[in-house]
Amino acid sequence: MVYMISITSVITAERFHTLAIHASRSMGPFAAHNELGINVNTKQRTGMSVYTLGTGGGPIVSSSRAGTSTAIRVDGATYVIDCGMGSIRNYRSHADWGELRAVLLTHHHSDHIYDLGAYLVTGWQVPGESFTRPIQVYGPGRPNRMPALDRKHEEQIAARVADREMTSTEEIVDALLDKVFASDVVIRMADEGRDEPHEWIQAHNIQIPEPVRACAVENRHPEMEPFEIYRDELVTISAILVDHRLCFPAFAYRIDSRYGSVVVSGDTAYSENCVKLAQGADLLLHEVIDLPGILATFPDGPTRDGIEVHLRESHTPYSEVGKVAQKANVSSLVLHHIVPNTPGAADLGAMLDTARADFAGTVSVAEDNDVFEIGSVKLQLAGTETKRSLV
Ligand SMILES: [Zn+2]
Numbered sequence: 001m002v003y004m005i006s007i008t009s010v011i012t013a014e015r016f017h018t019l020a021i022h023a024s025r026s027m028g029p030f031a032a033h034n035e036l037g038i039n040v041n042t043k044q045r046t047g048m049s050v051y052t053l054g055t056g057g058g059p060i061v062s063s064s065r066a067g068t069s070t071a072i073r074v075d076g077a078t079y080v081i082d083c084g085m086g087s088i089r090n091y092r093s094h095a096d097w098g099e100l101r102a103v104l105l106t107h108h109h110s111d112h113i114y115d116l117g118a119y120l121v122t123g124w125q126v127p128g129e130s131f132t133r134p135i136q137v138y139g140p141g142r143p144n145r146m147p148a149l150d151r152k153h154e155e156q157i158a159a160r161v162a163d164r165e166m167t168s169t170e171e172i173v174d175a176l177l178d179k180v181f182a183s184d185v186v187i188r189m190a191d192e193g194r195d196e197p198h199e200w201i202q203a204h205n206i207q208i209p210e211p212v213r214a215c216a217v218e219n220r221h222p223e224m225e226p227f228e229i230y231r232d233e234l235v236t237i238s239a240i241l242v243d244h245r246l247c248f249p250a251f252a253y254r255i256d257s258r259y260g261s262v263v264v265s266g267d268t269a270y271s272e273n274c275v276k277l278a279q280g281a282d283l284l285l286h287e288v289i290d291l292p293g294i295l296a297t298f299p300d301g302p303t304r305d306g307i308e309v310h311l312r313e314s315h316t317p318y319s320e321v322g323k324v325a326q327k328a329n330v331s332s333l334v335l336h337h338i339v340p341n342t343p344g345a346a347d348l349g350a351m352l353d354t355a356r357a358d359f360a361g362t363v364s365v366a367e368d369n370d371v372f373e374i375g376s377v378k379l380q381l382a383g384t385e386t387k388r389s390l391v
Pocket of ligand 1: 107109244247267
């Protein structure tokens with residue numbers, strides 16, 4: 001299958017930088033067509049579009065980037081991957097609650113789930129602002145052991161974290177609905193006649209296939225095949241384990257529709273599993289960090305030393321990210337989860353240039369509210385347009 005992609009860059013009235021990818025497929029020879037100047041309808045009801053709701057990485061509050069979150073809309077149904085801080089406002093700028101079908105969490109670091117509670121309760125039977133079907137929340141289950149580098153490390157950290165427990169996606173959702181927002185839920189059920197929220201919000205811990213023998217200590221990033229976690233009439237969503245050091249399990253996701261395919265890396269160091277999941281995808285949204293840039297923002301001290309190890313071993317530097325896209329043979333690479341996330345702190349030009357040097361496809365550094373249109377109606381018209389462009 002041959003993919004051809006052209007990119008149009010448009011500045012909208014809201015001054016948001018909007019990118020539209022028009023992808024067409026052809027089984028034979030083709031010529032690219034370029035529709036310069038098209039302004040993307042951000043509430044397009046047919047086709048497949050990607051909305052970068054939040055493009056900042058890490059727990060630091062940024063004035064320029066919401067926390068990591070991506071919405072993928074397919075024929076008017078929306079699937080959200082991660083719920084970073086401040087992203088919910090951008091979701092509502094592009095999509096309605098009635099079209100939300102699923103929320104997928106790549107992992108449980110706070111910067112990926114800060115807004116989860118808001119996503120869940122603001123769409124729960126608010127008149128005119130409500131889910132129209134139960135939404136499905138997918139994410140990691142509780143790890144089998146406290147994640148550690150090895151057995152010795154496990155012993156070392158045992159005393160420090162002995163009184164604490166990790167949690168699962170189902171437990172997080174239960175805690176939000178039944179603890180954090182318990183009073184709100186009870187009052188609104190009694191006062192407004194709302195239904196039980198668990199009927200509208202259904203959480204699922206992703207079950208890692210047994211043969212993989214994943215383990216929080218000995219085998220956090222096993223070589224494996226992607227596995228399906230969700231399917232409806234519009235999309236199939238697959239997952240694979242990626243390498244986020246001690247944050248286990250951590251997943252990358254792939255959404256396939258009749259229009260094309262989008263992969264979101266989640267937080268990860270260079271991962272062969274991510275390469276495998278993304279193979280041949282139209283668009284890969286991959287995390288990226290500017291390591292010297294983020295380290296320059298930290299004062300010296302033991303906490304800096306600790307986080308430096310985390311940053312080095314849990315994330316993908318821009319010197320590596322183009323290689324992931326090239327090896328995965330994707331059509332386009334979009335960099336998000338930008339670290340450092342504060343204005344001017346990351347060298348975005350170096351990120352772009354370095355990734356472009358390693359990857360033959362198109363590369364973009366995302367900003368909040370970018371829109372990437374994939375396939376859509378253009379797919380069905382490919383033959384006609386190809387013929388016209390050859391005249
Ligand atoms: Zn993380």
